[in-house]
Amino acid sequence: xxxxxxxxxxxxxxxxxxxxxxxxxxxxxxxxxxxxxxxxxxxxxxxxxxxxxxxxxxxxxxxxxxxxxxxxxxxxxxxxxxxxxxxxxxxxxxxxxxxxxxxxxxxxxxxxxxxxxxxxxxxxxxxxxxxxxxxxxxxxxxxxxxxxxx
Amino acid sequence: xxxxxxxxxxxxxxxxxxxxxxxxxxxxxxxxxxxxxxxxxxxxxxxxxxxxxxxxxxxxxxxxxxxxxxxxxxxxxxxxxxxxxxxxxxxxxxxxxxxxxxxxxxxxxxxxxxxxxxxxxxxxxxxxxxxxxxxxxxxxxxxxxxxxxxxxxxxxxxxxxxxxxxxxxxxxxxxxxxxxxxxxxxxxxxxxxxxxxxx
Numbered sequence: 001x002x003x004x005x006x007x008x009x010x011x012x013x014x015x016x017x018x019x020x021x022x023x024x025x026x027x028x029x030x031x032x033x034x035x036x037x038x039x040x041x042x043x044x045x046x047x048x049x050x051x052x053x054x055x056x057x058x059x060x061x062x063x064x065x066x067x068x069x070x071x072x073x074x075x076x077x078x079x080x081x082x083x084x085x086x087x088x089x090x091x092x093x094x095x096x097x098x099x100x101x102x103x104x105x106x107x108x109x110x111x112x113x114x115x116x117x118x119x120x121x122x123x124x125x126x127x128x129x130x131x132x133x134x135x136x137x138x139x140x141x142x143x144x145x146x147x148x149x150x
Numbered sequence: 151x152x153x154x155x156x157x158x159x160x161x162x163x164x165x166x167x168x169x170x171x172x173x174x175x176x177x178x179x180x181x182x183x184x185x186x187x188x189x190x191x192x193x194x195x196x197x198x199x200x201x202x203x204x205x206x207x208x209x210x211x212x213x214x215x216x217x218x219x220x221x222x223x224x225x226x227x228x229x230x231x232x233x234x235x236x237x238x239x240x241x242x243x244x245x246x247x248x249x250x251x252x253x254x255x256x257x258x259x260x261x262x263x264x265x266x267x268x269x270x271x272x273x274x275x276x277x278x279x280x281x282x283x284x285x286x287x288x289x290x291x292x293x294x295x296x297x298x299x300x301x302x303x304x305x306x307x308x309x310x311x312x313x314x315x316x317x318x319x320x321x322x323x324x325x326x327x328x329x330x331x332x333x334x335x336x337x338x339x340x341x342x343x344x345x346x347x348x349x
Binding site: 021 | 164167169172173176177180181183184185195197198199201202203205206207208209210212235239268269271272273275276279290293294296319320323326327
């Protein structure tokens with residue numbers, strides 16, 4: 001493209017640039033743009049570090065009993081959120097235990113749940129689609145999970 | 151690449167709560183993130199997971215990116231790391247063997263530098279195209295089709311004589327060569343063979 005590119009090469013490069021853009025699905029771009037809603041929300045990202053469903057598949061040949069409770073753990077540098085999927089609610093605990101507020105974000109919007117001094121909380125009903133949890137306290141702890149689907 | 155003024159300005163505006171600047175960053179670099187995810191052969195679900203993490207990490211770091219101009223490199227590295235995380239989780243649950251390990255490592259180790267350079271070049275070319283007057287955009291769009299529109303069709307659609315398509319095409323391409331987007335790219339040497347080793 002530097003002066004060495006003739007018209008045909010430049011057209012070829014343009015065609016490639018447009019093709020690379022068109023190969024990207026619109027939902028993928030929209031997802032990136034929507035992430036900006038989190039700008040200025042000063043929460044630390046907690047990653048999914050444990051999912052019992054992944055482990056049960058692995059252990060299926062050892063244990064024959066099924067119906068174990070699905071458990072997930074999200075971990076950030078400062079605290080963890082431990083979740084158990086109950087029948088009609090999502091039960092969780094903040095580790096280390098502390099009181100605060102838990103917000104559940106879904107495509108439909110936001111609901112708030114109190115977290116007691118032992119760090120326990122319950123989210124009802126269980127989010128049907130993708131959701132993320134944000135835990136924050138009055139003294140500045142603020143952690144958010146990535147989007148998760150159960 | 152690390153001095154690309156357009157990228158530095160976009161990052162600064164996005165950090166200052168300009169959604170339009172953020173959208174432009176995503177438009178520019180979504181193809182880079184997408185192509186890296188595809189290199190790892192992730193499922194759609196895992197690609198969503200990776201993309202969410204990557205863009206959220208970037209949103210969280212807009213104000214503190216040490217080198218805003220190195221954004222494409224940061225995005226490539228972060229995407230690659232997130233893909234490896236997802237692949238590792240999948241391997242743990244599915245007990246896939248060394249084959250996936252090796253594939254992931256191969257993808258992680260190669261191509262990325264070229265991908266960053268190609269992504270920068272493509273983003274600059276698209277930006278240059280977007281700066282063109284509408285007439286030029288129409289003409290080049292028709293020529294960029296695969297296969298390109300016949301001159302007869304272009305002449306009828308744009309209402310210009312066939313004989314002036316060639317000269318107009320040359321003028322439009324010359325505008326692209328002289329656009330600030332491409333000049334910025336040339337100044338920082340993105341299209342040099344091998345590119346910037348620190349990028």
